Amino acid sequence: MKKKTMLLYLRWGLLALFFVLVSIAAYLHQVFGGGQSPSIHAxxxxxxxxxxxxxxxxGSYISKIFLGTMILFAITIVLALLFRRSFCGLICPFGAIQGFFGKLGHKLFKRKSVMPVKLDKPLRYLKYVVLxxxxxYAWKTAGLWMAPYDPxxxxxxxPEGLANVxxxxxxxxxxxxxTVLGSLVYDRFFCKYLCPMGALYGIIGKLSPFKVVRNxxxxxxxxxxxxxxxxTIDVQHSFKVTSAECLNCQICVLKCPKEGALENKEGHKMIKPLTVLVLVMAxxxxxxxxxxxxxVYNLTPNPLKAGESITYQEVKGYMSIKEAAESTKTELKVFYEKFKIPENVPAxxxxxxxxxxxxxxxxDSVKTSLESK
Ligand code: SF4
Ligand code: SF4
Structure with a gap:
């Protein structure tokens, strides 16, 4: 097998691995709760x-976010500065879902569809509006207000069940x-039109010295x-790809049949696709x-030390009623009254x-209606 083809498989393999790992983490969060297993938001x-x-x-974080999440965010910003939207093209599990359905769509429909330019251009700006x-709103409300709208x-x-979701x-x-159906027809549907994080990486990536260059x-x-x-970047007619849309997925470089026609450059230095993959992962x-x-990479709350307690606002959904009462140092009966929990609900x-x-x-609304203890 040619080295370039092997690298294409390696890229798909890595995306599949990250997708599976994050899916397992999401499942574990449902089973064990946010006290032991990080939420998808973290x-x-x-x-x-x-x-x-x-x-x-x-000096604090919004609910469900921890220092580890801030570190993840900082790492991806550094990645964008070094390698543009490489997080989107080589790591993001939601990008991976779209990529897999895109592949399935190509197999099913035997062709690749392209959104009409008149629709495509304005839709691309939508992700900046979403950003x-x-x-x-997140900064104004100091909360993950977008969670109910987040695919x-x-x-x-x-794993909670379709009815619950x-x-x-x-x-x-x-x-x-x-997104899934859209990706069957149009590659990276969500990344192109809706992803606020992709929009930010695209803007920051503009400062990056990295680019795909055509000889x-x-x-x-x-x-x-x-x-x-x-x-759908027109690589064939570009001297260099500096578009904020480029995911640095490396597909164009790896599929180019002519040696030396398409290369990666960090500043003036040429870097091979394998080196890009290794450096991004590193x-x-x-x-x-x-x-x-x-x-410092914590993605779950620190366990309470002896004698410590939490406020009513800090009570989490994954806690049992008994656990929440104990953590707030409230008598169980009083806790039921405070949180307006009907007596027939087991502790x-x-x-x-x-x-x-x-x-x-x-x-959530009962919790926010309660004054800080
Ligand atoms: S230009 Fe190349 S590296 Fe950028 S998104 Fe398109 S295929 Fe991927
Ligand atoms: S030779 Fe490479 S760079 Fe030129 S059009 Fe073909 S794939 Fe693109």
Whole structure:
């Protein structure tokens, strides 16, 4: 097998691996709760961006976000500065889902569809609008207000059952279905048109010295690069790819049949696709391992020390009623009254699952209505 083909498989293999690992993490979160297993929000760099204002103004993080999430966010910003949207093209599990469905779509329909230019151009700006709105509201409300509309969050909560996901984030689920079906027809549907994080990496990537460069003298004008680009960049007619849309997925470079026609350059230095893959993985996972070794990569709340307690606002959905009462140092009976929990709900019930026993119970609104203890 040719080295370039092997690298293409390696890229798909890595994306599949990250997708499986994050899916397992999402499942474990549903089983063990956020006290032991990080939520999908804690694992997503976007949570770091959403928490940035809160961090600068109060020194704390918004709910479900921890220092580890901020570190993840910082690592991906460094990646964007060094290798543009390489997080999107080589690591992001939600990008991977779209890539796999894109492949399936090519197999099913035997062709690659391209959105009409008149629709494609304005739609590409939509992700910048999503970025501004999501950040403005997240910073204003100091919360993950977007979670019910987030397709990745909807995916991660599927182990809870379709009915639950529908009840909690119907719009997120609809966008997930649109993304999957859209990716069958149009490659990287969500990345191109809706992803706020991709929009930010694209803007920051503009500062990066990294680019894909076409050597006009070596190019045989076969057009394979343009045809294979998942975000439909016209590589064949570019001298260098500096578009904020480029995912640095390396597909064009790896599929180019002519040696030396398409190359990666970091500044003036040529780097091989394998080196790009290795460096991106080294920066991303090396930084995570370094943060872990330094003991700062926490994605779950620190366990309470003896004598410590939490406020009512800090009660989490994954806690059982009994656990929450103990953590707030409140007598169980008083806790039931404070949180307006009907008496027939067993104390072993998780706070977020009270509504399963007592329909209509809204944990979040009861919690916010309570004054700090
Ligand atoms: S230009 Fe090349 S590296 Fe950039 S997104 Fe398209 S195929 Fe991937
Ligand atoms: S795939 Fe390579 S040879 Fe073909 S048009 Fe693109 S750069 Fe030129």
């Amino acid at each position: 694992l997503c760099p976007f949570g770091g961006l959403e928490s940035l204002y809160q961090l600068f103004t109060t 501004v709105i999501t950040i403005a 990745w969050s909807a995916y991660a909560h599927l 529908w009840a909690e984030s119907a719009i997120g689920l609809i966008i997930l279905v649109i 006009e003298n070596a190019c045989i004008d076969c057009g394979i690069c343009s045809k294979s680009c998942p975000v 920066v991303f996972f090396g930084s995570i391992f370094a943060a872990q070794a330094a003991g 072993t019930t998780k706070m977020k699952e009270i509504s399963n026993v007592s329909p209509g119970y809204d944990f």
